[in-house]
Amino acid sequence: MRDSMQSAGGSSLRRVPKQERSRERIDDILKVSMELIGEKGIDAVTMKEIASLSGGPIASVYQYFPNKSAIIAMLHERYVEEVRGIIVGHIPQISTAEDALDATDVLFDLYYTRMREKPSTQDLLNAIQADKALADRDITETRFQADLFFEITKRFVSEQLWENYARTLFLMFHMAAATLRLALMVTEDEAAKIVAQFKSIVRAQSTYYFKGSFPASL
Structure with missing residues (x-):
C-alpha cells in the first residue's frame, strides 16, 4: 500500500529509512506528533517538543523531516x-x-x-x-x-x-x-x-x- 502513495504526491521524507531502527524512529516521531496535535493543536506543536517526547535529539527529527509541514x-x-x-x-x-x-x-x-x-x-x-x-x-x-x-x-x-x-x-x-x-x-x-x-x-x-x-x- 505504501507504494500506492506515489499517486498522491510521493513520500514526504527527507531520507528514506533502510534499517528497521530508522523506521521505528520515524514511527515514534509520527506517533508523538499526532498525540501532540490532539492535545494542543498543530500551531502550538514545535519540532523541539516532538524530538524531546519521541525520545531523541532534534537532529534525529530533522534527519527525516525538514520541517513541521513535512511531518x-x-x-x-x-x-x-x-x-x-x-x-x-x-x-x-x-x-x-x-x-x-x-x-x-x-x-x-x-x-x-x-x-x-x-x-x-x-x-x-x-x-x-x-x-x-x-x-x-x-x-x-x-x-x-x-x-x-x-x-x-x-x-x-x-x-x-x-x-x-x-x-x-x-x-x-x-x-x-x-x-x-x-x-x-x-x-x-x-x-x-x-x-x-x-x-x-x-x-x-x-x-x-x-x-x-x-x-x-x-
Missing part, C-alpha cells in the same frame, strides 16, 4: 493509507446495485467511527486544508478514491450517465469528509442528524443512477 504531510499519507484500506477492503464485495447502495452507508459509518476514535485527525485534516500543496494532494486522493468506487459500480449505471455519475461520486467523496468534520464540531445529537441527512442524500443520488429514479420516500 503533517507524512501523517496525511498514513491517514490516506488507512482510508484506502477501508475502501479497498469493502468495494470488492459489491456484486449488485443494492450492495453498492449499502456500501455507501457502510463506508461512511466506518470512516465516521474512525474519526470519532481518533479526534486528532480532525486537527490534521484542518491543517491539510490550510496548506495549498497538501490540500491539492488531498483532492487528488479524493478523486482516486471516487474513481475506485466508480470502476466497481459503473456496471450498474447506464453508460450514457457514466460521466455524470463519476462527477457525482467525486463530489460525494469530497463532501463526505466535510460532513464528518462538521459532525465532529457539534453535539452528538446534532451530529447524528447531520450524518443521517447526508447518508440520505447520498443514497438518493445513488438510487437515481442505479435505478433511474429517486426513492419514492423523497
Whole structure:
C-alpha cells in the first residue's frame, strides 16, 4: 500500500529509512506528533517538543523531516493509507446495485467511527486544508478514491450517465469528509442528524443512477 502513495504526491521524507531502527524512529516521531496535535493543536506543536517526547535529539527529527509541514504531510499519507484500506477492503464485495447502495452507508459509518476514535485527525485534516500543496494532494486522493468506487459500480449505471455519475461520486467523496468534520464540531445529537441527512442524500443520488429514479420516500 505504501507504494500506492506515489499517486498522491510521493513520500514526504527527507531520507528514506533502510534499517528497521530508522523506521521505528520515524514511527515514534509520527506517533508523538499526532498525540501532540490532539492535545494542543498543530500551531502550538514545535519540532523541539516532538524530538524531546519521541525520545531523541532534534537532529534525529530533522534527519527525516525538514520541517513541521513535512511531518503533517507524512501523517496525511498514513491517514490516506488507512482510508484506502477501508475502501479497498469493502468495494470488492459489491456484486449488485443494492450492495453498492449499502456500501455507501457502510463506508461512511466506518470512516465516521474512525474519526470519532481518533479526534486528532480532525486537527490534521484542518491543517491539510490550510496548506495549498497538501490540500491539492488531498483532492487528488479524493478523486482516486471516487474513481475506485466508480470502476466497481459503473456496471450498474447506464453508460450514457457514466460521466455524470463519476462527477457525482467525486463530489460525494469530497463532501463526505466535510460532513464528518462538521459532525465532529457539534453535539452528538446534532451530529447524528447531520450524518443521517447526508447518508440520505447520498443514497438518493445513488438510487437515481442505479435505478433511474429517486426513492419514492423523497
